[in-house]
Amino acid sequence: MNHIGLFEGIGGFSLAASWVGWKTVAWCEWNEFGQKVLKYHFPEAEGFDDITKTDFTKYANKIDIITGGFPCQPYSHAGKRLGKDDERHLWPEMLRAIREIKPSYVVAENVLGLVNWNDGLVFHEVQVDLENEGYEVQPYILPAASQNAPHKRDRVWFVAYSHNNRTIRRTRQNESESQKERVQKRNAVQQSVKPSSVWKFSADTNGNRLERCIPTNKHRQFSAKEKYDEKRIPTYKAGLQFQNFPTQPPLCGGDDGLPTQLDGITFSKWRNESIKAYGNAIVPQVALQIFKTIDQYEIQTNSNTG
Numbered sequence: 001m002n003h004i005g006l007f008e009g010i011g012g013f014s015l016a017a018s019w020v021g022w023k024t025v026a027w028c029e030w031n032e033f034g035q036k037v038l039k040y041h042f043p044e045a046e047g048f049d050d051i052t053k054t055d056f057t058k059y060a061n062k063i064d065i066i067t068g069g070f071p072c073q074p075y076s077h078a079g080k081r082l083g084k085d086d087e088r089h090l091w092p093e094m095l096r097a098i099r100e101i102k103p104s105y106v107v108a109e110n111v112l113g114l115v116n117w118n119d120g121l122v123f124h125e126v127q128v129d130l131e132n133e134g135y136e137v138q139p140y141i142l143p144a145a146s147q148n149a150p151h152k153r154d155r156v157w158f159v160a161y162s163h164n165n166r167t168i169r170r171t172r173q174n175e176s177e178s179q180k181e182r183v184q185k186r187n188a189v190q191q192s193v194k195p196s197s198v199w200k201f202s203a204d205t206n207g208n209r210l211e212r213c214i215p216t217n218k219h220r221q222f223s224a225k226e227k228y229d230e231k232r233i234p235t236y237k238a239g240l241q242f243q244n245f246p247t248q249p250p251l252c253g254g255d256d257g258l259p260t261q262l263d264g265i266t267f268s269k270w271r272n273e274s275i276k277a278y279g280n281a282i283v284p285q286v287a288l289q290i291f292k293t294i295d296q297y298e299i300q301t302n303s304n305t306g
Contacts (some may be wrong), residue, residue, distance in 0.1 A: 006068035010037040012282040013067040020291045033273040051093045056100040065105040070094050104166035108158040135160035147285040
């Protein structure tokens, strides 16, 4: 599966895609700090900065899935909630990219405030726009706590699928390579994801920090059967209680989800950028659950069609 991440931030969607064994072909992110992170972790992907000035037609019918956490500030309860009057209302640009690329799947994410801003105007607009482009759309409200994170973090997720776009791309793919070649390519992708480290997370609601262990630097290949081995994916300690958790988690030393290494950073600009980047990022473990479902559907559909 080929993936493009829009409004990619520090690569939450691309990270989740790598856990599933997908390839991030390109990303788009205007923030300089985010660009540096993306270039470091995804050096083979093509990078774009300003989505309003980017032409994506070169990727038409070549990409399986587009993801994007289009800017949330216009709808967030933490902001002025200017909505479509905010210059950061960039859903129309994401829609343009979808029209130009014509992916099989679209996964978009935004804050919970999108649901009730102006009686749900943009919430419904996103679905109608995608349906007009031939997609079947299902919105979900999924919290980070669903993956045992020590904070609720409700988010709206739009999952859209176009059977027509998938058929067009698979037909072109079949014309250019044999079934044996496709199977070999898929197996190679599934077995090529190697963890650079194994991370373990722990936290409680008493103010203890969320900590992670030192990377093991041990590499090994994983078979398709081991593809979703949870040992490869950072998880939060199960059984946490959230009823007494503060509405605004204390940064630097609390259960805020940030690695403890950030507490001691003396370069204020880098530290500030890091904290903002974490705050704007999606929770990749939540995206992973959506990606798993899509991937299993693709594997099943491919096996049924031979």
